[in-house]
Amino acid sequence: QLQLQESGPGLVKASETLSLICSVSGGSISSSSYYWDWIRQPPGKGLEWIGGVDYTERTHYNPSLKGRVTISGDLSKNQFSLTLTSVTAADTAVYWCARHRSRPYSGYDLGFDLWGPGTLVSVSS
């Protein structure tokens, strides 16, 4: 059974860089059927798709975060990571990594079908 687990600092200072890792067990991130995505949710607010990476290490990002966000995959460690620069209080959120069974250009999108437990990252001033 594939599982995802987020890890990283729970507190980041404003203007600094947020870095999280998603470790995948029970399966490989090298499958061509999936994207490996990050999603966040500020306290009391809705979900926001951040972006993702596929097995070729091709990335895609939410345009509203482009320029601050980098997502990369490490096939050798079976993990992928999120880096968000110049953080502010607005970046305080629960961050999830998720498997996204989707290939729009191949004609399918089965949604975000597996999620990690999530990790709360707070930005301090």
Next chain:
Amino acid sequence: QSALTQPPSASGSPGQSVTISCTGTGNDIGTYKWVSWYQQRPGKAPKVLIYEVSERPSGVPDRFSGSKSGNTASLTVSGLQDEDEADYYCCSYAGSNNWVFGTGTKVTVL
């Protein structure tokens, strides 16, 4: 890209049906069949209920159904049960490998 618009809340008595709308634009829901719905209980990760507008993953009860018309997608929960009380989010493909979530709807079982 702007979040898809959902009503903040919806409610129904046990056994009744509730329908949640999700309104987008011609750049997302109106163009693509890739709309999914998620149920989120407090403190938990979301769970996919519907994908590709109306398809259910295995294990999701057939009380949950989805549809789409124009720029609006809908999720209907039939035969409401106490366990259906949760937040629900829609999500749509928005082109160029981008996805956008809805604003979320809190469903209360009266």
